[in-house]
Amino acid sequence: MQATEVENFEYLGKSETVEKQKIITLEDVNIHYGSFHAVKDASLPIYEKQVTAFIGPSGCGKSTVLRSINRMNDMIRGATIDGQVLFHGQDLYAKDVDPVLIRRSIGMVFQKPNPFPKSIYENITWGAKINGFKGDYDELVETSLQKAALWDEVKDKLKQNALQLSGGQQQRLCIARTLAVQPEVILMDEPASALDPIATGRIEELILELKQYYTIVIVTHNMGQASRVSDNTAFFMVDEGRTGYLEEYAPTEQLFLNPAHKKTEEYISGKFG
Numbered sequence: 001m002q003a004t005e006v007e008n009f010e011y012l013g014k015s016e017t018v019e020k021q022k023i024i025t026l027e028d029v030n031i032h033y034g035s036f037h038a039v040k041d042a043s044l045p046i047y048e049k050q051v052t053a054f055i056g057p058s059g060c061g062k063s064t065v066l067r068s069i070n071r072m073n074d075m076i077r078g079a080t081i082d083g084q085v086l087f088h089g090q091d092l093y094a095k096d097v098d099p100v101l102i103r104r105s106i107g108m109v110f111q112k113p114n115p116f117p118k119s120i121y122e123n124i125t126w127g128a129k130i131n132g133f134k135g136d137y138d139e140l141v142e143t144s145l146q147k148a149a150l151w152d153e154v155k156d157k158l159k160q161n162a163l164q165l166s167g168g169q170q171q172r173l174c175i176a177r178t179l180a181v182q183p184e185v186i187l188m189d190e191p192a193s194a195l196d197p198i199a200t201g202r203i204e205e206l207i208l209e210l211k212q213y214y215t216i217v218i219v220t221h222n223m224g225q226a227s228r229v230s231d232n233t234a235f236f237m238v239d240e241g242r243t244g245y246l247e248e249y250a251p252t253e254q255l256f257l258n259p260a261h262k263k264t265e266e267y268i269s270g271k272f273g
């Protein structure tokens with residue numbers, strides 16, 4: 001079940017009509033770690049085949065909210081969630097939902113590249129094997145690496161250990177590994193923060209390529225990166241009790257050029273952070 005939304009934006013004398021499909025909706029999401037209230041009342045849409053950036057100061061709950069989208073917080077002892085995360089209208093936290101299946105549809109790429117200490121080829125085929133993939137593995141490896149813009153660099157050394165690749169190549173391999181299980185959504189938690197500027201630029205180019213086929217949610221500390229790669233931006237803040245909350249959500253251009261809230265303006269202009 002998907003709702004098509006038509007939004008009209010007017011800012012800085014420009015008007016824009018955007019038609020978009022909501023694929024994920026967070027409704028009044030509250031997340032605790034034990035008794036600590038980490039995130040309160042987060043509600044926001046994630047639109048299909050768009051890039052949504054989560055920005056905000058350290059500790060405001062960006063990664064916590066990101067992990068709630070594919071139930072990765074389930075793995076953290078003491079983490080609890082209230083509210084709803086709807087994926088195609090279905091509550092991901094309903095009793096009959098298998099988190100393993102969710103993580104196939106909603107994959108994740110982490111801050112530090114974390115390939116398995118195995119060959120490049122095996123890194124790609126691993127998830128597919130577990131899922132009982134019956135197709136052509138060579139083809140899967142080639143298409144996944146091509147989509148992740150890594151094929152040309154590694155096609156002659158697929159048997160080589162993945163840990164011998166550069167950091168940027170390892171991160172693109174992790175993206176290829178995620179793509180190989182054919183997700184609809186890719187969550188990226190600061191995917192370029194451990195990389196040099198050239199490798200970062202390649203990841204940003206890749207994100208713009210991938211959004212033709214996938215919905216992407218990215219946590220980033222780098223506001224330039226958020227403005228370059230994302231269509232929508234969610235700006236999170238922390239209150240006096242260190243609880244994170246969503247301060248403002250808007251199309252990226254609007255949020256950066258004409259923020260509705262004073263705190264957003266102060267944050268994006270570097271007054272705190």
Ligand SMILES: Nc1ncnc2c1ncn2[C@@H]1O[C@H](COP(=O)(O)OP(=O)(O)OP(=O)(O)O)[C@@H](O)[C@H]1O
Binds near residue numbers: 038065076
């Ligand atoms: N596993 C955990 N156990 C307990 N508290 C946690 C855990 N993970 C995060 N927190 C706390 O929850 C709050 C939100 O953390 P989170 O990592 O989501 O913020 P963030 O905005 O992504 O931060 P950063 O930008 O520094 O990565 C912080 O106060 C953090 O200390």
